[in-house]
Amino acid sequence: MSASGLVPATTTGVFKDGPLEMTTVSANGGTSFISDRGDDPEHKSTAADVVAMQRMGRTQELVRHFRTLSMISFVALSTTAWETNIFVFTQGLKDGGRPGVMYSLLWCFVGFVPIYLSMAEMASMAPIAGAQYHWVSEFAPERYQKILSYLTGWTSTLAWQAGNALGMFEVGIVIQAIITANIEYNAPRWHATIINIVFTLFALAANILGSRALPYWQNAVFALHILAFVAFLTPIWINVPRASHHDVWALWENRGGWPTLLLSVLVGQMPGISAHVGIDTAAHMAEEVRDAAKTIPKIMLVGFGINMTLIFLTLLTFCYHIVDIPTALDDPTGYPGVWVIRQSMSQPWLNILLAVILILEVFGELSYFAAVSRDLFAFARDNGLPFSQWLAKVDTKRQIPVNAYIFSAGFSILLSFIYLGSQVAFYAVVSLSTVSLLQCYMFSIGCIMWRRIYYPHTLPPARFSLGRWGLSINLAAVIFSLWGFFWAFWPETYPVTAEGFNWASIIFVATLVLAMIYYVAGGRAKYHGPVVLVEGPSKPSLAHLPNELLDSIGLLIRSFDDVHALALTCQRFSKVFLPRLYELNSQKAHPHGGALGWAVCRDDLALAQRAIDTGAQLDMGFKPCRRLLSDDDLHWLAERETFGSSYYDWVTCNPYRLYYTPIHTVVKCVTTPLVQAVWRGNVAMARLLLSAGADVNRQPCKTRAPLAVAIERGRLPMVQLLVETGQIDWEKMHGHNCKALGLAAHYNSPEILEYLLPYIKDEDEDELYPITAEIRSALEVAIEHGRYGMVETLLAHPKMNPKWYLVQPLAMKQLKAFQMIWMHPSCKREINQGAHCNAIEIAAQHKLSDTVAFLKDDMRERFPALWQKRYFQKDKSHVEASELGDSEST
Template sequence: MAHIGNGKAEPASSLVDVSKGRYSIDGVEDGDAADDIYSRVNPARPGFTKHDQKDMYRMGKIQELKRNYRPLSALSFAIVLTAVWEFLLVSNTQGLVDGGLAGVFWSYIWTFIGFGFVELSLAEMASMAPISGGQYHWVSEFAPPKYQKFMSYITGWMSTLSWQAGNASGSFLTGTMVQALLVVNYPDYVWENWHGTLLVFAMVLLLYIVNVWGAQVWPRIQNGLLILHVLGFLAVIICLWVLAPHQSAKSVFTEFTNAGGWPTMGLSLMVGQITAIYSLLGSDATAHMAEEVRDAGRYVPMSLFWSYVGNGLMAIIFLATFLFSIKDLEEALADPTEFPFLYVFKTAMPNSGVNALTIIVLILIIAANISFNASTARQTFAFARDKGLPFSHWIGHVDAKREIPQNAIVLTCMVTVLLSLINIGSSTAFNAIISLQTAALMSTYTVSVSCVLYRRFAHPELIPTARWSLGKFGIPINVVGLCYCIFCFFWSFWPNERHVNPQNFNWSVVLFMGVFFISLLMYIIRGRKVYRGPVTDIRAPRLD
């Protein structure tokens, strides 16, 4: 066997170094022998299959986390976390402003199709290398040898910060939903930013308790949450079908709105598509839980793909129902709760019904936040394990008793708390930080898909076997996925309205460049000295 290292086949040493998570053993040429040696170094645990042993051995990592997720619970985790119809319900303002009813619907359709090629590409890479690191690991393994260390490090920082920003946005969203319900029930309620921050604190406490103290039972709860996800979907659409006033089909499917003041309707639609993009972000979450999924090389990509398809199709039905139920678009956008969906609920039913449906949606989004927090912590843990972050030893520590990256969970919760404090002084500044998620995550997708596409052309013999493979369609799917990532990345920086001011300007472009330059600085100061990239631990057959 040999380590790929910086793209060169080098003889493996005879040292078995468990403490650093790497194993180099001379004389091992067949997979079964490698499995046998890995089993002796790192005995199998419940749920740890032979395929998992092969994958972990090839990637040079030890099995520190407990594989609690079975195939169905992994699929349920992906579906509940992504929560596409729920996020379309509560985060549709920009699409309604820039595009209107028809704009939201058709932009979702093309986003669902276009992002599907990205999802297929990510699913295959998750099968090639089922590991918590996700994008930065794939970049390290597939990038040109000359650039893999630098590209992987920058991608790791972008991925870590995008997931941390997304985690904060989820907690903030639940806080503002609670405040909106207070407005519905108590019209004299005065909306204060610090109220929202306190609600974020409560949300973070719940995230910490469940992801630390309830980590062993949370996978078992996923299937029940999947049922609630479906029942909640049915409850919302049936209530709207039966009780809400309805628009005409012509209004929903052909009438576009350009309330943002853009020169053309086409430009308005491009800006407004961020609603659809945001609803589908995070579809790769299960990839970061790969080290806790049984037979991850098969079931992680399956959960990524089928959760995307299932959620996406449900969202089409929901979106059409919701758009038909918007009695007056201008009134919906001007609703005092700042949530158009609450306007729709109020036109269809009394406050008791509004409360009931909103609480169901709120529970589902809180469940998504819990899973999102878990996935964020695993990605952060993995990058620290590869020495990509400061204080890596502490962040990358695994609690031996609970078999979870507890310190990474603590850090993730602390980041959300600190970011929420910004909201007290300026909600615009806080929203700017959480808007970083879309651009940063799209940049990691772009680099990841680019690197696997490069590897397909330059050294296809170095691509690991994927049990969930795109086969002969890999190259065209990767090409389309890459083009779509670049397309989304470009539009993610645009403001909501043409005439911008400090309040409505999309500050994500400033923050993205700031994060990029900070990661460059970190690479110069620290990364180039201590970060080697996970590819240096990869085992592969000799090229000769």
Template sequence: MEDINKDGDERGTRYDQSDMTRMGKIQELKRTHGRSCQWRPGWFILDVHVDIRWVWVDYPDNVGNGIDVSEIQHTSWSLNGMSPTSGGQYHWVSELASPRYQRVLSYITGWMSVLAWQAGAASGSFLTGTIIQGLITIRDPDYESQNWQGTLFVFAMILIIYFFNVYAASWMPRIQNLLLALHVICFVVVITVLWAMAPRQSTSAVFLEFSNTGGWSSMGLALMVGQISAVYAGLSSDATAHMSEEVRDAGRYVPMAIVWGFFTNGLMALILVITYLFAMPSLEDALDDPTGFPFIYVFKNAVGTSGVNGLTAIILIPVIFSNILFNASAARQTYAFARDKGLPFARWIGKVNPKRKLPVNAIGLSCVISCLLALINIGSDTAFHAIISLNIAALMWTYVVSIGCLLYRRLACPETLPTQRWSLGKYGIWVNAAALAYVIFAFFFSFWPSRTAVTLTKFNWSVVIFSSVFIISVVMYILKGRKEYAGPVISVRRGETPLAGVDRHGIRRDF
């Protein structure tokens, strides 16, 4: 208990204060996740992954190409223990890259991270709307879903997100408790129902048969392309990292939460996918289901219409709450990059509401961006999916650069690495190397289409969107960034002792 700051100002422990001092940042946000709930960061990871896992089991490419658990979570294990900041990857790049390239690499990484998280936030709200439309199709087989209706559902979801993240932010720890319970209950109910009531595939069909639904030249290539659905399932592993400035003793508990979140989600996802494949009598019929969701087809084969509504509803409720948490991470990442003058209108975006101690402007901006992206869906769902597909490629870029910089620092000058309170020890460098190899692989295949005979609607437009954003960020750096953006490393205080802190009067003291 001696590590807890007792003055009631919610600035966290002395380690948190020391970390903020070393990084040259002012504690503006409340560290609402205290010692009595130190595992809530881990629950946050579990909660954010609720919708991701259901997207995963829904994606036919992954189902048709076998079972795989994404290892993408390796990306931030060691990084979080060194600099627990809402900025995440762009901050780590700024600290770890060669001084010659740190500004430009950090700037581009920041842009990619912001846009990827914003695209991901929009995709979560869109998923909610399309699941609701799928439920309507079950109730009324004559219903034909329209893009504009899906967009209205997105707007409704965004209103809920804004309310909870601004006006009900103090409830967030309780929401995480509730969502964790729903998470476990939903998992147990769905697994139990499918094993007890669904028709059963043979073991050989589940584990030994593979489907090349994309028409690729070999099964091996089909498996590689199908990996991207599994990659998508693990994209939000760094969500807790962007909430670091609101977690007590973040340097220790945030990386621990990410590790345990990975193993827990990975195990639950593997059980779920195996169950799902056993309960799917026909892949072709699942892909052609009028609802557009293969998992609803599986439910229909196990229970009646009312049962499908019930099973889908207990999935939809956690998905809605996980969208709230996803937006919270997206807003914090955007706020942090603006705080370091990486975005236009940085002063406004990076402003913290003094009463609520929340980045209200960044939260509002994230909601507006989701609304604008949803409007694109009215005109062209192909264009909308092209934009949100940026989520995978852009985040893979941030992982490649941040892990690459960490490996460079570890191999070239390990003595310059900042002190961390949580580490993988001697295994860290091997985990980093394996993670870098995997994210390079994922980055490469993130640009591939899901099937051959590519048309304008089947083409993977993420390569175009990614290239355009990359060029824009470079141009922005040349015109604006190199004059205004120094990178967070400029504020970092080298050699700061990890047990240094700041008292209630803002004076640095050693404990």
């Protein structure tokens, strides 16, 4: 993937006599126009949505059709709370009985409250379709951001794809239940497969062709969802005999064969856990919800409450009206819930109710299918999957990810063929949905909990905040996610058979292994995580006052028209105020840098653009030490050895480390905006500076050129961006007495090394092997640090001539690297008998016995006569003496 694929939308502003006109430029060249109010009418985004997407480095591609009520309906229908629980509470009835079903539902509800509170807060901070894997990437420790978000993205994709396949099959289950309730019907497996294929193709066509209608039928079907629920409960409470309160709340049972009742109850809690997962469908639809940062948390919590109410009443009804559990379990349909409904009404009314449930299942699966496609689209957009470019493509006419729909439908159909061969294998795959979602919840909430403990000031602003209770709620959420994750791998019955074994553990591990294989094979070079696009945390300054005021007005006041005159006044004020501030951007007036340096240190793209528009000096050196810096900035400055011991004195003395003021020393560290942007890894900022004319070779005092800094930090996208300008002066890439390739070898960046190799020209041979004593070659650095993979890569280069190393002790000390050099084609041509003897003598002088042994063995193969003459008699006599000594000692 080219560096351009990692560049977020950049926002430019043009001051005219009227209001400020803003244009968002996407990475693929498309544009969306932001009005003078800050919103995006084309995609129906509010000003808050525009700000949130820009902070996350994203271009709005989907249209925000959904409002609060329609999205609440969407969540309720996609999870089909009471309809699905008619068919899935059987395990709880076997393992724990009726009390197990009710109590496990209640404690699972209590456990999921902190989970959804935590995710609601994260959705308010970062309302994006990627949800959990994006949150992991943004909040995890920097060292683990990439791998943790990558694994979370794979498990999230697996969870939603498996849930989609199961949802398609649930429609077939209801159809077969209707048939079985009327006639004697022993359904072969191929019937279920055919039903699944037909319905999957129908759902694909309906979602693509009817994409614009998706938000508009949600409320009507949700009303049917509630009315059908009332129609389902009422006849049961009127017509079916009831069990006693003791039977429902105190008569525990163990029909699963487990050694103890407690173990049976804990195994039987899985229906209660499964009933509550999936509310985060709202988070995956965040890019299609208006004012998402405010609306999504509300939707998740309201949807969770509605679902719990419906599920509780459903299971309470069943538990009070299953008088004979064995008879209910032996119902021809296989579902005790259908047995209860059959007792409450005549056959025609039963058929009507099941038909209504079928309709609700169909509409619910259409909604769920949409959320599945958004999750797949988001992860592919970040290059986390094979064929990501195709999967992430958005149809420009319908403005939906059509290819993600097609893949999801194909995946569901392929799983249905597994059902033909083995019913156990099919349910082993689809059972991963709950397991994988719990893992995603645990990782994402665990990461924000870590950031809340160590770097609370870096958390983005949230319109739904947990406040001082955040850490406690996050901790409770992680604990319960881990609890559910553990029990999700247990089988339903004991003793365990092949048919009854819970294969989710095997499939889950296999999926992680598959993900890591793809990651090692090439995924790590393509996937960098969404965090590389996210703007860093910042704190409002005086320069932000006008725009902060406008943002506050847009967020807090519903009717913008009422304050339109105030907004225009503030914008006109900013035209006078900001340029005067930027005039300080000169070394004489402001020795610590002006507005552009301030903007770069704070990762503020919009402020940097305005500074450039008003004439900021792009290549002027500035001292970043008085900027608003993070702990990483301070450690970087300490590594530059510009502070010495005074840095540590300052850390000790100054509790407010966010604002840096040196105590004992005059700061000598000078950098440029481009160097600072490169070090911080802000690709968007660097691209903005380069497009404005920043010098890619500008080398300020006491620091290296931008490319050298990018190599040092191991930032491949930044290296690609700088090299693709075509203006790199390779002679200025000095650092550690080596050039670009040597720096890549020194900092152990094999990906950067491979990327830079094609750019080495004939006049730059000292990059590969020594020409002068002043420059250390990349091969020398790689050998010195024992990086054999890089040695092999460099030796494979057609211009490589490593004969200089044949007699160098540096190479001989690293035997594996020396063997590679010795066997290099260009070296083989140079090696004669004299060179062989010389190399052995040098190795012997430095007491490198392993190298001597290797050279002797090689001489015996190449020059047997010479070896016979020089070493055979000595080696033979040495062996005989050794044997004689052994015999004497014996």
